[in-house]
Amino acid sequence: MKNSQLYKGSLNTIIMKLLEENGRMYGYEITQKVKLITKGELNITEGALYPALHKLEADGLLDVEVEKVDNRLRKYYKLTESGEKETVNRLAELEEFIKNMQSLVTPNVKPDLQF
Amino acid sequence: MKATAEQIQLIDKALIKIGINYADIRCEMTDHIAAELEQKDERFEHHLKGYILQNKSELKRTNRRFIFIAMGRAYKKLLVNMLKPWSFLVFALMFALGMYLIQSIGREDAVIALFYFFIAISCILSIPVTYKALTKKNQHSLDFGFSFINIIVLYPTIYMVDYQTAIDNNMMVALYYAVVMMISITMYVTIWQFNKQFKLRYNG
Numbered sequence: 245m246k247n248s249q250l251y252k253g254s255l256n257t258i259i260m261k262l263l264e265e266n267g268r269m270y271g272y273e274i275t276q277k278v279k280l281i282t283k284g285e286l287n288i289t290e291g292a293l294y295p296a297l298h299k300l301e302a303d304g305l306l307d308v309e310v311e312k313v314d315n316r317l318r319k320y321y322k323l324t325e326s327g328e329k330e331t332v333n334r335l336a337e338l339e340e341f342i343k344n345m346q347s348l349v350t351p352n353v354k355p356d357l358q359f
Numbered sequence: 360m361k362a363t364a365e366q367i368q369l370i371d372k373a374l375i376k377i378g379i380n381y382a383d384i385r386c387e388m389t390d391h392i393a394a395e396l397e398q399k400d401e402r403f404e405h406h407l408k409g410y411i412l413q414n415k416s417e418l419k420r421t422n423r424r425f426i427f428i429a430m431g432r433a434y435k436k437l438l439v440n441m442l443k444p445w446s447f448l449v450f451a452l453m454f455a456l457g458m459y460l461i462q463s464i465g466r467e468d469a470v471i472a473l474f475y476f477f478i479a480i481s482c483i484l485s486i487p488v489t490y491k492a493l494t495k496k497n498q499h500s501l502d503f504g505f506s507f508i509n510i511i512v513l514y515p516t517i518y519m520v521d522y523q524t525a526i527d528n529n530m531m532v533a534l535y536y537a538v539v540m541m542i543s544i545t546m547y548v549t550i551w552q553f554n555k556q557f558k559l560r561y562n563g
Contacts, residue, residue: 270390271387271390271391272390272391272394272395289417290388290391290414290417290418290421291417291418291420291421291424294387294388294391294421294425295421295424295425295428298424298425298428298429299428302428302429302431302432302435308560310386310560310561313390314361314362314393315361315362315363315364315366315367316362316367316386316389316390316393317386317389317390317561318390319386319387319390
């Protein structure tokens with residue numbers, strides 16, 4: 245993952261947003277999706293992704309399904325009911341954060357025009 | 360190119376070799392590595408060696424983080440179980456047994472009896488866990504956290520055999536054994552619940 249605290253702090257929200265959009269996903273799929281959306285700018289390593297997934301699962305925000313795919317077991321993650329609610333909250337929080345940052349970094353640009 | 364069953368075995372063995380022993384962690388890492396290597400050309404073993412060499416320390420670090428998160432999850436579940444009514448029932452039964460023994464055979468003999476009862480219960484309940492640890496089969500990341508609790512509970516229980524003479528109150532002695540028995544039994548119930556969950560998840 246890009247060595248930036250800004251990205252690291254948003255990793256859980258990124259994961260939850262992707263799961264909200266795609267239903268259920270497995271680890272490698274998440275890394276590839278992020279790479280695709282950000283045109284290769286953001287590369288999430290397994291060392292950052294999987295502990296984040298496990299932590300979200302331990303917090304009851306993600307549920308797990310294991311299936312046999314191509315000779316191996318694959319662990320799929322999906323949002324729980326409380327995970328879905330938490331995603332909405334975190335996305336709102338992130339949007340607010342981006343707006344505030346935008347106001348601070350480029351004070352002359354109207355934040356509302358950026359969204 | 361899709362990875363064959365033999366190639367999946369190779370990844371699994373490579374992960375065991377670098378110290379990733381828990382089946383649930385290996386399962387997830389194996390899938391990730393296989394998916395990554397499937398994007399490369401046919402020289403699977405060559406790419407696998409390269410991947411492991413390049414990511415060895417990262418994989419080990421991730422493994423440690425997995426275990427740490429699993430420990431937190433295990434203790435949280437144990438605490439939740441300890442607050443359930445059946446756990447209080449175990450506590451009440453053990454307390455009643457302790458008080459009955461102290462009053463009927465005297466405190467010293469009762470403490471010895473309660474100590475052996477604790478050891479016997481622990482031995483019987485830990486058979487599946489010990490079997491898994493010895494055979495190294497189907498060990499899960501959650502098993503690690505529980506291995507400490509037994510040691511933490513065992514030491515004061517041994518110490519109590521002598522220390523009980525310094526305690527004036529019979530109730531305190533019975534209370535102590537009721538608490539350790541409750542912790543032990545709840546812990547094995549929690550382990551059993553996790554094992555059941557893992558079996559369902561990974562073996563269908």
